[in-house]
Amino acid sequence: MGFVLKKILSTFLMPLSIGLFLFLLGFWFLYKNSYKKAKIFLTIGFIWIFIIAYQPVGKTMITQLNKQNDYIVNVSKDVKYILLLGGDIEKRGWEALRLYHKIPNAKIITSGYEGVYDIPEAIINANVLIESGIPKEDIIMHTSPKDTKEEAMVIKKFIGKKPFYLVTASYHMPRALALFKKEGLSPIPAPTIIRNKKIKFLSIPNGWNLKDTEIAWHEFLGILWSKLRGQI
Numbered sequence: 001m002g003f004v005l006k007k008i009l010s011t012f013l014m015p016l017s018i019g020l021f022l023f024l025l026g027f028w029f030l031y032k033n034s035y036k037k038a039k040i041f042l043t044i045g046f047i048w049i050f051i052i053a054y055q056p057v058g059k060t061m062i063t064q065l066n067k068q069n070d071y072i073v074n075v076s077k078d079v080k081y082i083l084l085l086g087g088d089i090e091k092r093g094w095e096a097l098r099l100y101h102k103i104p105n106a107k108i109i110t111s112g113y114e115g116v117y118d119i120p121e122a123i124i125n126a127n128v129l130i131e132s133g134i135p136k137e138d139i140i141m142h143t144s145p146k147d148t149k150e151e152a153m154v155i156k157k158f159i160g161k162k163p164f165y166l167v168t169a170s171y172h173m174p175r176a177l178a179l180f181k182k183e184g185l186s187p188i189p190a191p192t193i194i195r196n197k198k199i200k201f202l203s204i205p206n207g208w209n210l211k212d213t214e215i216a217w218h219e220f221l222g223i224l225w226s227k228l229r230g231q232i
Contacts, residue, residue: 086112
C-alpha cells in the first residue's frame with residue numbers, strides 16, 4: 001500500500017504535473033468566463049514551466065545530489081560483491097563490468113521487479129551482463145524488490161554487513177546510501193551518470209533542462225518521503 005501511495009503522490013507532485021495542473025485550472029476558469037482567475041493561473045503556469053525548464057534551476061538541483069560522490073578510482077580487491085541497482089543499464093552496467101574485471105572472484109547482484117517490463121529488471125540486466133561475457137554463475141538475481149528500501153532489506157539478508165560496491169546513478173546515490181546504511185549495511189558508492197554541465201544563465205528553457213529538474217525533484221521527494229517514514 002505504501003509503495004502504491006508513493007507512486008501516486010510522486011506522479012502528481014512532479015514539476016511538470018504541477019505546471020500542467022496550473023494550466024488546467026487556467027483553462028477551466030477561461031471556459032467559465034472567469035477571465036481574471038484564468039489570467040492568474042495561466043500566467044503562473046507559464047512562469048512555472050519556464051523556471052523548471054531553465055538550465056540553472058535543474059543544474060543547481062542535480063549538482064547538490066551529484067557532488068556528494070565521485071567515480072571509484074582505487075578499486076579494492078577485497079570487496080567481492082557489486083550491487084547493480086535497476087535503471088539505466090547502458091551506463092550502470094558499464095560500471096558494474098569495470099568493477100567486476102578489477103576484482104578476482106567478484107559477484108554481481110542485479111535487483112528489480114518487472115515494473116513496466118514483461119520480466120523483472122533484475123533478469124533483464126543479468127541477461128545484458130551475460131551477453132557481455134560475465135559467467136552466469138557470477139550473477140545473483142533478486143527479482144522481488146520494488147524500490148530501494150526493499151532492495152536494502154533483501155541485500156541485508158544475503159550479505160549482512162559485508163562491504164559491497166553500490167552501483168547507481170550519482171543523483172540517486174545519496175538516497176540509496178542513506179537507505180542502505182539505515183539497515184546497517186556497508187555500501188561503497190560507485191556512482192554513474194554524473195552530470196557536470198556548466199551553469200548557463202543565458203539559455204533557453206528546453207526539455208533536457210526539464211528532465212534534470214524532474215530527476216532531481218524526484219530524488220528530493222524520495223528523500224523527504226523516506227525521512228517521514230523513518231527509513232533514513
